[in-house]
Amino acid sequence: xxxxxxxxxxxxxxxxxxxxxxxxxxxxxxxxxxxxxxxxxxxxxxxxxxxxxxxxxxxxxxxxxxxxxxxxxxxxxxxxxxxxxxxxxxxxxxxxxxxxxxxxxxxxxxxxxxxxxxxxxxxxxxxxxxxxxxxxxxxxxxxxxxxxxxxxxxxxxxxxxxxxxxxxxxxxxxxxxxxxxxxxxxxxxxxxxxxxxxxxxxxxxxxxxxxxxxxxxxxxxxxxxxxxxxxxxxxxxxxxxxxxxxxxxxxxxxxxxxxxxxxxxxxxxxxxxxxxxxxxxxxxxxxxxxxxxxxxxxxxxxxxxxxxxxxxxxxxxxxxxxxxxxxxxxxxxxxxxxxxxxxxxxxxxxxxxxxxxxxxxxxxxxxxxxxxxxxxxxxxxxxxxxxxxxxxxxxxxxxxxxxxxxxxxxxx
Numbered sequence: 100x101x102x103x104x105x106x107x108x109x110x111x112x113x114x115x116x117x118x119x120x121x122x123x124x125x126x127x128x129x130x131x132x133x134x135x136x137x138x139x140x141x142x143x144x145x146x147x148x149x150x151x152x153x154x155x156x157x158x159x160x161x162x163x164x165x166x167x168x169x170x171x172x173x174x175x176x177x178x179x180x181x182x183x184x185x186x187x188x189x190x191x192x193x194x195x196x197x198x199x200x201x202x203x204x205x206x207x208x209x210x211x212x213x214x215x216x217x218x219x220x221x222x223x224x225x226x227x228x229x230x231x232x233x234x235x236x237x238x239x240x241x242x243x244x245x246x247x248x249x250x251x252x253x254x255x256x257x258x259x260x261x262x263x264x265x266x267x268x269x270x271x272x273x274x275x276x277x278x279x280x281x282x283x284x285x286x287x288x289x290x291x292x293x294x295x296x297x298x299x300x301x302x303x304x305x306x307x308x309x310x311x312x313x314x315x316x317x318x319x320x321x322x323x324x325x326x327x328x329x330x331x332x333x334x335x336x337x338x339x340x341x342x343x344x345x346x347x348x349x350x351x352x353x354x355x356x357x358x359x360x361x362x363x364x365x366x367x368x369x370x371x372x373x374x375x376x377x378x379x380x381x382x383x384x385x386x387x388x389x390x391x392x393x394x395x396x397x398x399x400x401x402x403x404x405x406x407x408x409x410x411x412x413x414x415x416x417x418x419x420x421x422x423x424x425x426x427x428x429x430x431x432x433x434x435x436x437x438x439x440x441x442x443x444x445x446x447x448x449x450x451x452x453x454x455x456x457x458x459x460x461x462x463x464x465x466x467x468x469x470x471x472x473x474x475x476x477x478x479x480x481x482x483x484x485x486x487x488x489x490x491x492x493x494x495x496x497x498x499x500x501x502x503x504x505x506x507x508x509x510x511x
Contacts, residue, residue, distance in 0.1 A: 220257020
C-alpha cells in the first residue's frame, strides 16, 4: 500500500543516511553516481533495508537480457500519470543499486525497478512486487551467466506461486516456461527477432517447431499461449481488441515491443493505454542510448548492443548504406570477458556500409568481419575513426563498457 504510514526504523534511517553520504563522497571524488557503493554501505548496516524501502510502494520489476533499461523508463513515464515514481533509471540493477534508488524516493507511490536477470528471484522476494515484466532471455556474458535455460529455471522456481501479476512475452519460449509457474500471467505478443536460444523445448528438451509466428514442442505439447496484448506494426491491441497507436522518439521495432509490454504493465495499475502511450513519447534517449551527439563537426548516433540479440535488433534500425558505421567492443568484467559471441552475430547485414573498428577487442572483431567478408578499417581512437568516415550521419554501435567510454569521449 502506498503512503508513508509505516516509517523506517532508526536502524534503517541510519543506513539510508550513511548510504547517501558515501554516494555523495563518491560523486565528489569523480567516481560516478555513487549509487552502487552507497547501496552496499546501506545494506551492510541494515540487510533488510530493500524490503523496508519497498513496503510502502507499489513495485514493478522489469527483467530481460535486452531492453530492461528502456522498458523501465517507459513504464515509469506511463505510471507518472497515476502518481510519483521512484526508479533506478540509470540501470544500476543489482540489490545495492536498487536499494540506493529506492532510498531517494520518500514521497513516491510507485517503484519501477530494473533487475539483473540473475537477481530477479531474490529482489522479488524482498520487494513483494505487484507486477513483474519479463521481456526476453538470450545468451549474454558467456563467461559468467549460466546458459539461458538455467536462468529461465531460476526465474521459474523463484516466481512459483508469486502474488505478482506477471506481464510476459509469449513469443519467447524461455520466458513462457519461466512465467508459467505463476498463477497470474498476462501474455503480450511482443515478437522475437533472435530465435537461436530457443530451438529446444525448455520443458522437455524436444525440438521446437516454429511455423510462422507460432511455436510449439512436438514432443510434450508445450506451446505458445494466446496473448491478450499484441504488438501489431505501429499499434498495440489491448485485451478488448482496441488498437492504440505507438508514437515513440526511440527508434526500431524492439522499442515498439518495449512500449507494448509497458502499456500492459501500466494497465495493471489502472493507467489506460492511450494515456500510457502518449506519455512514452517524451522519452528521447535512455542513459545515452539513441542520443545523437556532435563530435568533430559530425553527427554521431550512439547505439548500445551487448549481445547477439541486441546487435541483430540494432542492425535493423541503422541508416541504410552507405552510412558509415563505427563498431567498438571491449571485454572487461562488466561486458563478460568471453568474446566468442561475436561469431553468433550476422555481420553480413552491414554489407555496403564503410566500417571502422575500435575498442579493447578490435582485433577479435576484425577477424570476425574478415570472415564475414566485410570491408573495414581498424582504428586507434574515436577521433581517427571519425576523420576517416565518409559523409553522412555516423552510426556508432558499442557494447557496454565501450559505450560508456564513447559517452565520456564525446562529453555525453
